[in-house]
Amino acid sequence: MNKIIQKSLQIASFNNIVYYTNKCNKQLMTFDDSIGVDPIGVLSVLNKYNVSSIFFLTGEYIMLNQAVVKQAVSDGHKIYNHSMNHDNFNELSYREIVISIKSTQKLIEKIAKSNDRIIRPPYGILNLKVIFACLLNKFKIMMWSSRGYEFAGLNKHQLLQNYLSQTTKCNNQIILMHPNMAESYEILEQLIIHKINEGIEFAHPEEIYGK
Numbered sequence: 001m002n003k004i005i006q007k008s009l010q011i012a013s014f015n016n017i018v019y020y021t022n023k024c025n026k027q028l029m030t031f032d033d034s035i036g037v038d039p040i041g042v043l044s045v046l047n048k049y050n051v052s053s054i055f056f057l058t059g060e061y062i063m064l065n066q067a068v069v070k071q072a073v074s075d076g077h078k079i080y081n082h083s084m085n086h087d088n089f090n091e092l093s094y095r096e097i098v099i100s101i102k103s104t105q106k107l108i109e110k111i112a113k114s115n116d117r118i119i120r121p122p123y124g125i126l127n128l129k130v131i132f133a134c135l136l137n138k139f140k141i142m143m144w145s146s147r148g149y150e151f152a153g154l155n156k157h158q159l160l161q162n163y164l165s166q167t168t169k170c171n172n173q174i175i176l177m178h179p180n181m182a183e184s185y186e187i188l189e190q191l192i193i194h195k196i197n198e199g200i201e202f203a204h205p206e207e208i209y210g211k
């Protein structure tokens, strides 16, 4: 890679791509793809323990689930960009990536009433094309540091253990959960209770990148 590009990328990415909550020494809950099979269950657990979270949603989901998206926003959560159709950015051109993220962002502005420009690329695909498409369009990127592997066929007890074993090691984790099971809200509640008992504080989404 050209050295100037490499250097610019290092500088740009230093402030604009995060895997951890960095300075704030807390843990952040983030959810991908949906507000849950049982969104009311997920939102009520978060409200019960006062945990503000981020939902990375596709434009398609936002269009089809406007009421629950608005509910999440009014409960104090953030809705951020996860492409239009859970696109595989490896298969799209630079221009197609930009169209996907900008059209999703328009829906976020319209329905979730947010001007924050924060994205998590689907499948965590982060190559140079994706990084440039995001950063040059003034998006910041939020990855994650620990996750539960919901698609590995684990039951809810195994999944909870999986989260706990990954996230106790260090205090500044960004936790990724896919709330894709009917019992996801139960796992979430147990996870939050464990963390509160361990003295861990949850970060507010705005503590990572600001408003």
Ligand SMILES: [Zn+2]
Pocket (backbone or CB within 6 Å): 032, 033, 082, 086, 122, 123
């Ligand atoms: Zn996803």
